[in-house]
Amino acid sequence: MTDSVVRVGLAGLGTFGRQHANVLAALEGVELAAICDPHPESLALAAERYNVLGRYADFEEMIARETLDAVYIVSPEPTHAGMEIAAFQRGLAVFVEKPLAMNYEEGQRVVEAAKRAGTVFQVGLVLRFDPHHAFLQQQIAAGAFGQLVSLRAKRNITRSWFADYGHRVHPVHETLVHDIDLMLWMTRSQCSAVHAVERSFTGRANPDAVFATVEFASGAVGLLECSWFVPERAPANVVVEGWHGTIDGVLEVVGTQKSAQLSMLESGLKVWSDERVEVPEATLWPTLHNRVGGALRESSSHFMDRVRGCNVPEVTSIEDALEGLRIADLIIAAAR
Ligand SMILES: NC(=O)c1ccc[n+]([C@@H]2O[C@H](COP(=O)([O-])OP(=O)(O)OC[C@H]3O[C@@H](n4cnc5c(N)ncnc54)[C@H](O)[C@@H]3O)[C@@H](O)[C@H]2O)c1
Known part of the structure; x- marks a missing residue:
């Protein structure tokens, strides 16, 4: 079409x-x-x-x-x-x-x-369209990092947001699926073993803190952390209409030749007011010139090109998304 x-x-x-x-x-x-x-x-x-x-x-x-x-x-x-x-x-x-x-x-x-x-x-899985993550993945795929040793991912979230998600979905499926997907994309390997711990401090249907170690067949080790206790006045990087809070996301990659650190709270821009400090995230879904841009727009643009039958590079992977679900289930089972 x-x-x-x-x-x-x-x-x-x-x-x-x-x-x-x-x-x-x-x-x-x-x-x-x-x-x-x-x-x-x-x-x-x-x-x-x-x-x-x-x-x-x-x-x-x-x-x-x-x-x-x-x-x-x-x-x-x-x-x-x-x-x-x-x-x-x-x-x-x-x-x-x-x-x-x-x-x-x-x-x-x-x-x-x-x-x-x-x-x-x-x-x-929008992070595959984020320039920082995509740049990193490209270098790893080209062999610049040597063999991957470890990938450490943290995704801690504003406390009040848990009221919406805590009753409807396990945090591994809600947030860590992003990090699991990044690990699959970067290691190009499957999971061979999982160890995990969960905690519930708020007593909702799902735990509010999960920690896991994922071993990959390639030898790389993934360390995952996610909890929902970022205080309300922490620097806010999600500052869009009707949606305000913090995603404290960090990714550290160690290879035998190079290592990298990426933090979602270091956008380079700080906005202070009497109420709060904002560090607006500008690569995922910024509203600029009256339209949403960034990775969210790129991911839809890519999808539309695929629907039209255009020849586009392979960025997303249903096989990885499914493997991500298998790993998520293993983490949930191991933690329980
Ligand atoms: N990629 C990301 O970073 C990211 C960020 C936030 C949310 N999400 C995902 O987006 C999805 C929506 O999350 P949200 O935060 O917007 O939730 P939300 O609770 O704010 O909104 C959900 C909306 O769906 C509507 N709804 C409920 N049942 C429906 C049905 N049967 N048919 C149609 N609409 C229905 C609700 O009335 C509500 O308006 C979830 O899958 C969430 O995980 C992804």
Whole structure:
């Protein structure tokens, strides 16, 4: 379908769905043709803002009634698998926010449905489109680091955000899937063993702190840490409309020839006010000149090129996303 307009239906108009809607509304050759959310107010506000005629409370109704090329699934994590399978059964291309599914077994069913459909399938593991991470991965792939010895990833999050996520998804699937995916991308190896510890200080359905060691067949060792206790007044790097807080993300890579450190809190820009300190993150989803740019836009642009059948470099990998789910399940089981 080269050169034609890609008609998209978007499910989920919460914090991140609105970010995707901003991207889609500004992408050349893309029409945000329909949106769906069971929350009437979110639906009405988004329909008005993006001038969308197709408005639905139900995903299956949206894909049954509308003529679409692709769907974006940005609804809560437990809804992903059912929507993906329904979309594949209609031959639609699918962009799903992470996680691909709630566990490996569910993920396998989704990937089988995707293979049967033969359509484009991409998981929103956005860090593969972030220039810092991509630069690092490129150097590692070219052999500049020698053999990889260790990858240490921390992803600690603003305390109040756990109220939204703590009851609906395990933090390994919510945040560490990003780091697991980076490790798979950089080591180009599979996991051979996992050790893990979890803690629950807040008593929600899911733990609020998880620590894991992942051994890779290549010999590299991955060290993962994630907890949800970053104080409310820590320097904020997520400063977008309706969404404010801190992702304290760090990646340290040690190779036999080179090593690297990357911190999400060192953007180079600091903004002070009487209320707080901001260090706005400017490579993932900055709103500049009235449109969302950065890695989020790049990932959608890449997806659209794939839907149009263009020849694009292989950046994302469904096999890695599925292996990431297997590792996530192993961490959860080991910690328990
Ligand atoms: N890649 C990233 O860095 C990143 C960041 C934030 C969120 N996310 C992912 O984005 C997804 C959405 O997260 P969020 O923070 O926007 O959540 P949210 O709770 O802010 O919004 C979810 C929205 O989905 C709607 N919804 C609920 N059930 C639905 C259904 N059956 N069909 C359609 N819509 C439905 C809700 O009404 C709500 O408007 C999750 O998968 C999350 O993990 C990814």
